[in-house]
Amino acid sequence: MIEIKNIEKTFGDRHVLAGISGSFEPGKTTLVIGTSGTGKSVLLKCMIGLVKPDKGEVLYDGRNFLTGDLEDQKAIRREMGVLFQGSALFDSKTVLQNVRFPLDMLTDLSEKEKVDRSQECLQRVGLGDAGDRMPSEISGGMKKRVGIARAIVLNPKYLFCDEPNSGLDPLTSIKIDQLISEITEEYQITTVVITHDMNSMMEIGEKIMFLHKGKKVWEGNSNSLIHSDVKELNEFINANKLIREMEK
Incomplete structure (x- = not known):
């Protein structure tokens, strides 16, 4: 179980994250969605220790990742697996x-x-x-x-995926989604996926958090996603559908 509580982050005068809270459960894939620049990747970086939030808590099975000593933080990091957006493989x-x-x-x-x-x-x-x-x-x-x-x-006990379908064709994207979902369930990993891919939302969105301008404005699952009455979320979904149609 991962819990985040009132995460805030500013860069200069830009308030990127404004009091984000939520929980991520073992054996489930939680998607964090939103338009570009809404704070998704910054939130992930705060959760894995690449960026230090100005306020808030990040708890891994009750252990505070932000206030723990160096050895505690190292122990938690050893329990993390991260799939970076560009795969980040060593060419050599x-x-x-x-x-x-x-x-x-x-x-x-x-x-x-x-x-x-x-x-x-x-x-x-x-x-x-x-x-x-x-x-x-x-x-x-x-x-x-x-x-x-x-x-x-x-x-790992915790798996983080940053835009795992970036740059992939739709069929390959589906296969990557299925693989992440299978591994999550098979090993009972707590998985967090940053994405804007509509197919991912509908196929593996057991739990979905929608961020808008640094705030969490909606939370639900793939079944309730299309029935939302949140204006910003509906605009986001419709824009994704339009992009999908143009790609066909």
Whole structure:
């Protein structure tokens, strides 16, 4: 369980997050949606420690990530997996080396244990035979799957995905959504996905938070999404539908 309480963040005179609160449950995928510049990615960065909020609390199973000492923060970070928007793979490392990188940095496992665990994760995302390939030799969708394999290699309790479908075609996007959802349920991970993808909202939106101008103005699930009476949310949904139609 992750809880955020009254998160606020300003950059200069710009109030990016204005008192955001919410909870994220194990075994469920929670989507944080909203237009560009509404604070989604800043919220994620506050939750994983890349940005320090001005006010508020971030609790991981009751542990305050913001006020804990360095060792407590390190312990929580070891329980996180992060899939970055651009996959963030190392071009000079093979696919297998990319996946095992967190094991090299954060564990004392033997060489065999690292290889076996990395290969196991690649197998889980359907890339068991791609370990020797370089990132330049694989497609964008495969890079996302490598990023997911790396994100779960440490058996995380918490998984964060920043725009996992960015730059992907609709069919590949669906496959990535399904993979994230399956892994979340299979390993009972607490998963937070930052997205503006309409398909993701309808397919894996077990819980959805809609941000507008730095505030949480709606919360629900995919079933209640299209029945919202929130003007800003309806405009966001309609704009997404229009973009989808133009892409066909």
